[in-house]
Amino acid sequence: MAKKIHKETDIVFHIRRYNPELDSKPLWKKYTVHVEPGMTVLDGLHQIRETQDASLSLRYSCRMGVCGSCGMLLNGRPSLACNTQILDITTKVLTVASLPNFDIIKDLVPDLTPLFEKHISTSPHIVRNDADEMLNPTGEFYQTPEELTRYLQFTYCIKCGLCMSACPTLATDPEYIGSQALPQAYRYNVDTRDDGFNLRKKIVGSTHGVFRCHYAGECSNVCPKGVDPARAIQLMKRELVLDYLKLKKHRAKSHICSKPEGVERIPEIPEAPPFTVEQK
Amino acid sequence: MRETKYWTWHMFAGVIILILLGIHMITMHLSTLLGWFNPAGGDAIGWDNLLARATLFIYAVVYIVLLGAALYHGLYGFRTILFELGLKKGAQKFINILFIAAGICLFAFGTWAATKFYIIAQGA
Numbered sequence: 001m002a003k004k005i006h007k008e009t010d011i012v013f014h015i016r017r018y019n020p021e022l023d024s025k026p027l028w029k030k031y032t033v034h035v036e037p038g039m040t041v042l043d044g045l046h047q048i049r050e051t052q053d054a055s056l057s058l059r060y061s062c063r064m065g066v067c068g069s070c071g072m073l074l075n076g077r078p079s080l081a082c083n084t085q086i087l088d089i090t091t092k093v094l095t096v097a098s099l100p101n102f103d104i105i106k107d108l109v110p111d112l113t114p115l116f117e118k119h120i121s122t123s124p125h126i127v128r129n130d131a132d133e134m135l136n137p138t139g140e141f142y143q144t145p146e147e148l149t150r151y152l153q154f155t156y157c158i159k160c161g162l163c164m165s166a167c168p169t170l171a172t173d174p175e176y177i178g179s180q181a182l183p184q185a186y187r188y189n190v191d192t193r194d195d196g197f198n199l200r201k202k203i204v205g206s207t208h209g210v211f212r213c214h215y216a217g218e219c220s221n222v223c224p225k226g227v228d229p230a231r232a233i234q235l236m237k238r239e240l241v242l243d244y245l246k247l248k249k250h251r252a253k254s255h256i257c258s259k260p261e262g263v264e265r266i267p268e269i270p271e272a273p274p275f276t277v278e279q280k
Numbered sequence: 281m282r283e284t285k286y287w288t289w290h291m292f293a294g295v296i297i298l299i300l301l302g303i304h305m306i307t308m309h310l311s312t313l314l315g316w317f318n319p320a321g322g323d324a325i326g327w328d329n330l331l332a333r334a335t336l337f338i339y340a341v342v343y344i345v346l347l348g349a350a351l352y353h354g355l356y357g358f359r360t361i362l363f364e365l366g367l368k369k370g371a372q373k374f375i376n377i378l379f380i381a382a383g384i385c386l387f388a389f390g391t392w393a394a395t396k397f398y399i400i401a402q403g404a
Contacts (some may be wrong), residue, residue, distance in 0.1 A: 172364045205284045207363065207372070240284040241291070 005091050011035045013044060015056065016097035018104050026097075026104070029053075035086050041096065042070055042081040045108070057107040065224055068160030072108050073097040078162040078222045099165035101174075115161050118177050122185035122203050127196030133256065141193045141254040154187035154232055156225040163219035163229050175208040179219035182210055183232030189239060192254040201240060210236045286356060293353040300346040307333075334401030343394040351387055355379045 010032050018026035031052050033044045042060055049056050058081070060070040065083035072081050075089050078099055086094060102110035128134055163179040170176045185200045204210050210233050219229040242248040307317045311324035317339065320328035333339050359379055363372060 169364065173366055175366070201281065201284075205281055207283055209283060211283050211287045212360070212364065237287065241288045244281065244284045244288050 005087055006037050008034065008036050009087075009091070011044070011086055011090060012093045013048060014093060014095045015048075015108070016095075017056070017107050018098070019106050020104060033086075037085075037087055039086050040082055041072075041074055041079075041084050041086055041094070044086055044094075045081060045096070057105075057109050059109045066158060068158035071099050071110070071160040071162050071165070073099055073165070078165040080160060080162070080224045083224060099161055101165045101167065101170045102161065110161065110165075112159075112161050114174070115159060115164055115178070115180055118181040119159065119184060122177070122181045122200055123196055124181070124184040124188060126188065126191065126194050127199055128193070129195045139256040139258045142257045143192055143254050147192045147254075150190045151187045153227055154183050154229075156227050157184060157187075158225055160224065162222045162224060163227075166218040166222045168216050168218065169212050169214060173208060173212060176212050177204065177206075177209055179213075179229040179233065182213075182236060183227065183229040186232040186236045186239075189236070192251060195253075197239075197243070201243065204236055205240050210240065213237075290353060290356045293349040293356075296345060296349040297353055300342055300349070303342065304346075331401060331404060334397060334404075337398070340394050340398040344391050347390040347394070348387055351383050351390075355383050 013031045013033055014028050015031060016026045017023075017029050031048045033047055035044060042058075042063060045056065045058050049058075058070065058072070060082060061067040062069070063082045065080055068080070070081040071078060073079075073096070074081065074084055075095055077089075079089075081096075096108065098104045098108050099110040102112060102114065105111050157180065159180060161180065164170055167176070167179050170178050182204055185204050188194045189197050189200060213230070213233045215230055215234060217230045220227070220231065223229065239248065303316070306314060308324045310316070311318045311322070311329075315321060317333050317336070318324050318329040319332045320326060323329070359375060362375055367375070
């Protein structure tokens with residue numbers, strides 16, 4: 001790795017440009033950016049747009065590594081442009097390209113539609129058998145801190161798509177459900193409030209499901225939120241195999257904590273606002 | 281669930297191969313130390329030792345089980361590689377049928393050979 005420098009310098013950005021409506025293939029363009037310590041790649045791209053080429057397209061929103069919009073390939077590694085400082089990864093040249101394994105909408109904007117479609121296909125929400133309780137809740141579902149810990153790290157996913165762009169399996173099999181959606185399915189499967197295992201196993205155990213994963217581990221390597229998708233996929237394989245062998249342990253379900261009785265509401269705490277949608 | 285079933289048996293086949301290949305390695309390469317299945321001693325591929333092993337029923341069973349496990353494990357792995365090439369549903373179905381047919385044929389031929397070898401050894 002290049003030695004990190006701590007002073008102002010000029011960095012050459014090699015940016016892969018591509019407009020599917022006009023270009024037959026992507027082409028590389030060079031821009032020189034005056035970089036100060038602390039500048040992120042997103043800052044550098046903004047500077048290019050403001051001072052050199054306003055036609056450069058990129059997607060961003062929060063600028064603090066939360067929204068997952070600005071995922072791109074920086075010096076060959078899928079990264080978030082907003083939380084990668086330029087001088088941390090280069091001293092001279094920085095290559096910037098759209099995320100691999102996704103179609104390009106324009107320049108640095110990948111089409112994340114497959115990510116969201118695959119995500120939705122795994123029912124990434126609490127699925128319960130007791131419809132009455134869901135419609136007319138009598139209390140909250142109790143969950144211990146230990147039960148929360150089993151899935152907590154997987155809730156940190158921001159759906160930036162970096163894991164999927166780093167996945168060698170997805171590179172050859174576009175239908176592979178992938179390292180974003182599969183860990184999210186696991187996240188809900190191990191949630192003690194959830195009853196959706198039988199619903200999800202048909203999807204995650206399909207031809208393009210968890211068993212296509214080679215455990216290359218690149219998804220975990222590039223995740224900007226420290227999630228370990230590769231681990232979730234391996235744990236999901238174990239769950240499916242144990243279920244097939246009828247050895248899956250029966251998990252204690254969250255019980256409902258009834259509403260407190262005999263207590264008065266603290267006046268400073270406001271009532272919940274009325275429903276915005278008519279209740280059936 | 282079909283893929284879960286295939287994967288589970290793939291894992292089982294892997295464990296069986298590990299155990300049986302371990303026995304094979306010990307028999308062939310640690311003969312002078314342990315003498316497993318080499319009653320005549322000395323070289324593991326000497327005629328006396330070979331004949332002694334061939335007359336053992338358990339060894340014929342081991343051959344057949346190892347053949348089945350290796351065929352299943354190998355063909356499943358090959359199928360996985362082919363599926364990652366982004367094949368269409370029809371091609372996937374064709375590969376499934378082809379591999380099942382090839383697996384059964386090879387297993388039948390190998391079983392016949394192992395059984396025949398055992399029977400011949402009994403008369404030797």
